[in-house]
Amino acid sequence: MTNPLSTRHRYGLALLLTLALPLLAQANEPLPSWHDGAAKKSIIEFVQAVTDQSSKDFVKPAERIAVFDNDGTLWSEQPAYFELLFAFDEVKRNAPQHPEWKTTQPFKAVLENDHQALAAAGMEGLLKIFGATHTGMTTEAFDDYAKTWLSQARHPKTGKPYTEMIFQPMLEMLDYLRSQDFKTYIVSGGDTAFMRAFAEKVYGIPPEQVIGTTFVTAFQLKDGQPSILRTAKLAHNDDGPGKPESIDAVIGRRPILAFGNSDGDLQMLQWTAAGSGKRLMGLVHHTDAKREWAYDRQSSVGKLDKALDQAKNNGWTIVDMAADWRRIYPFEPAAPEQVQ
Amino acid sequence: MTNPLSTRHRYGLALLLTLALPLLAQANEPLPSWHDGAAKKSIIEFVQAVTDQSSKDFVKPAERIAVFDNDGTLWSEQPAYFELLFAFDEVKRNAPQHPEWKTTQPFKAVLENDHQALAAAGMEGLLKIFGATHTGMTTEAFDDYAKTWLSQARHPKTGKPYTEMIFQPMLEMLDYLRSQDFKTYIVSGGDTAFMRAFAEKVYGIPPEQVIGTTFVTAFQLKDGQPSILRTAKLAHNDDGPGKPESIDAVIGRRPILAFGNSDGDLQMLQWTAAGSGKRLMGLVHHTDAKREWAYDRQSSVGKLDKALDQAKNNGWTIVDMAADWRRIYPFEPAAPEQVQ
Structure with a gap:
């Protein structure tokens, strides 16, 4: 049986280590x-x-x-905050069950993409939108809605989830x-x-x-x-x-x-x-x-x-x-x- | 150099293991x-x-x-709940700074160990006692009070902390x-x-x-x-x-x-x-x-x-x-x- 670490093998191993060590160091360095x-x-x-x-x-x-x-x-x-975009999408999704939203602010503004009316509704308006889309359901149901939206919605600029x-x-x-x-x-x-x-x-x-x-x-x-x-x-x-x-x-x-x-x-x-x-x-x-x-x-x-x-x-x-x-x-x- | 695991040594080791194993098993058994x-x-x-x-x-x-x-x-x-005993002790400790407690319920009842008056003060009275002893201070100050009491107070029956x-x-x-x-x-x-x-x-x-x-x-x-x-x-x-x-x-x-x-x-x-x-x-x-x-x-x-x-x-x-x-x-x- 010959020594597997022949001179040629040893040079090969040395070369491999020389090449690999900087890569390993880089992989272990934090915050690349x-x-x-x-x-x-x-x-x-x-x-x-x-x-x-x-x-x-x-x-x-x-x-x-x-x-x-x-x-x-x-x-x-x-x-805008992504969660706000989720709330707007939920208003649109639930609108068929809420015909009154067509004529009630701030929901009307969301359905019509009326940014000016939305801004005018202020924090009080936002709380109404969050109330309608984030509450009145069990914690498990809300988790399902949020996960469904996150898996389907895409960002308007990047097109990415x-x-x-x-x-x-x-x-x-x-x-x-x-x-x-x-x-x-x-x-x-x-x-x-x-x-x-x-x-x-x-x-x-x-x-x-x-x-x-x-x-x-x-x-x-x-x-x-x-x-x-x-x-x-x-x-x-x-x-x-x-x-x-x-x-x-x-x-x-x-x-x-x-x-x-x-x-x-x-x-x-x-x-x-x-x-x-x-x-x-x-x-x-x-x-x-x-x-x-x-x-x-x-x-x-x-x-x-x-x-x-x-x-x-x-x-x-x-x-x-x-x-x-x-x-x-x-x-x-x-x-x-x-x-x- | 002789083999340290001579026959005698090996018998000794086996004996040791035989004795130790049940003890180890007992030590490792949960919920003793x-x-x-x-x-x-x-x-x-x-x-x-x-x-x-x-x-x-x-x-x-x-x-x-x-x-x-x-x-x-x-x-x-x-x-009684130990935290309630802490609250009673804190009322007594702080009484010198609150002369009005001598004549105000439910504090009067605590200072006089009047269980009947305390019971009559009910949940509302208890909330007043908790408010006076657990709040109106920073979270760090409260932590200090609680730790001091826990280190000094003794249970009325066992005398233990x-x-x-x-x-x-x-x-x-x-x-x-x-x-x-x-x-x-x-x-x-x-x-x-x-x-x-x-x-x-x-x-x-x-x-x-x-x-x-x-x-x-x-x-x-x-x-x-x-x-x-x-x-x-x-x-x-x-x-x-x-x-x-x-x-x-x-x-x-x-x-x-x-x-x-x-x-x-x-x-x-x-x-x-x-x-x-x-x-x-x-x-x-x-x-x-x-x-x-x-x-x-x-x-x-x-x-x-x-x-x-x-x-x-x-x-x-x-x-x-x-x-x-x-x-x-x-x-x-x-x-x-x-x-x-």
């Missing part, structure tokens, strides 16, 4: 869709500091709580954090049940780690069969100050990392920042009109004004989507690494 | 403080069925949600479930923040897995310092139908195992039972006047009447504390195994 800039660096340095047992900044795994806004932070939110309009760099950040024993939560203004309909599949975030706006529910027994009815009464508005309130109520620990993209995330970022020890506060800044959208201080959706000033003043991480991300969506090819 | 009766058997058979990948009853780890009531299920609740009056067999059940990738939750009428003050240390249940009664909170910024204020407005009463409602709101999955001890747990048990696939519903029946307390249908604390009937009719697991548990509290020696 992030350019090597200050934002990526701040995330990796933070994670290394709090997970290094010899570091003064070490945090026990149980306390590695990371919270993320959803709309505009984990997926796009233009031309909404669940594909998620940010690849943020998916990588969620994965990276979980690989370092962080518990990743969504804390967002969206309806908790709507977000749960896709968060586990799309983000790997289980229902018990999804915190959002909630309606009062009522346990009911019909013919011995229990169910939980969603009523139209708002229980908690998970926006602005509502975010640290729900974090305290549901998680009961202060996060050490928080990411948002708008003024609605400011209090969550302040609450996170005010804890002791090392923390990371971050904002996704929508600066990429070409690959996504560019908006901040003047936007009616995802307005980013005060939080941007505070982020700059306090040295929080600001992610410049155009400059920091090699790709936006998973379905796109990555841009080549920039020369720094 | 449970007598080998029907209750223990039902728990072990359930866990084996849902964790066996080849079983038709297999449940994925992510869906192994187990919920437990606290008062009367994980710890004692006599002569309340956090030692926990049920050893239930601790073993929690451990056993977690070792089989269950996520264990408390779902109880107690104040969420009060239970969080000891649940992690005492039961190994982290704050985010403690669900209870909540008060409305308010995020506030004072001199740039954010905090969360507990207001006296009740947000959610986590009793009866409130339990499946909060399970749905916070966990978003239906449990496959639920344990309680009173009619306040009935709807949680019904909600758990109505899911598809194998499930386990259980009641702790307080039958041990000698080692703990004996009470059920007529008790003002932890009344167990309708739920007992439904448990019997539906074949739910009923734990007879006197007959099923070899010991009640961790500080007691275990009773010898019964001859079956």
